[in-house]
Amino acid sequence: MAAGVPAVEATGLVKRFGGLTAVDHVDLRVDVGEVYGILGPNGAGKTTFLRMLFGLIRPDAGVLRLFGRSWAQAGPATLDGVAGFIESPRFYPYLSGRRNLELLAGLDGGDADSRIDRVLDLVDLADRAGDKVGGYSFGMRQRLGVAASLLRDPRLLVLDEPANGLDPAGIRDMRALVKRLAAGGLTVLLSSHNMNEVEEICDNVTIMRTGRVVYHGSIGQLRAQAPDPSHRLATSDDDRALELAADHPGVAVSTHPDGGLALTAQPAAADAYIIALGRDGVAVRTLGLEIAPLESLFFMFTEPDRTAADLPTQQHARLGATR
């Protein structure tokens, strides 16, 4: 591969279903070695984009290249070095995880067979490889799906909402797996509707809404644009707490529509204000992060018609357990 050729490059990509434009002139570039997130709510066009990538459907306009190859020029060879799955992987439930991989390795041919032990180990299924897949948890099946993809020794791994439907432990394991694979040098493109997931594991992100790109950039740039964290605050004397806020230009304190106070500030400014409350004899009874900064940014990009007051409460916690 020539140096500098991106793993994925979409230019002006369009896909229509009747009158609906599911992917609307999307430009996107994933460089070799990066973990890239396509983020968006339901219906944003993420899966449609990935289906075009895998050649399952054809674009109506634009070009998508994988390591410099397009479907129009290279046909199925476009997928050389590319593996992954859309939605959930399927396996024979009455066969063991290992047997499923053996069958797939037989279909893939080459030396895929020799990689079975290594990929089972990588996805943390070595101990359960002899058990029937029917008895696997959903998270284990997702990880077996990643193992099946790795049999092809890909340079690019494509995952469609890999943590969807997983319980918290499954989400943790899946994220850890993606990070491990990325640390080993694999390029990863994943779709997600979860800002926290993308923030945790991706270097760069494209945010989509109704088929269009509404943001593109690094996670660092995204963080820099995020608004101040917003908290719900309850004190022993909310009137006094409001008065004291006037002495703290870095904090915005107002009456919360659901009772108590709303406090919006960067952590250092919020700390100084909370300490000042205590010094003044005002006890803080509850302080909970209401909307994480990146989460509110995600809503701003993908639901621009909603105001901050409409945003869901993400988390409430007692003082000391937040921020």
Ligand SMILES: Nc1ncnc2c1ncn2[C@@H]1O[C@H](COP(=O)(O)OP(=O)(O)OP(=O)(O)O)[C@@H](O)[C@H]1O
């Ligand atoms: N085969 C199809 N025929 C008609 N409409 C489709 C088809 N596939 C997708 N769509 C529509 O295209 C839009 C984008 O769907 P897509 O599945 O790509 O979104 P997504 O971002 O992956 O969302 P989700 O997380 O819900 O899968 C949606 O409005 C969807 O209903």
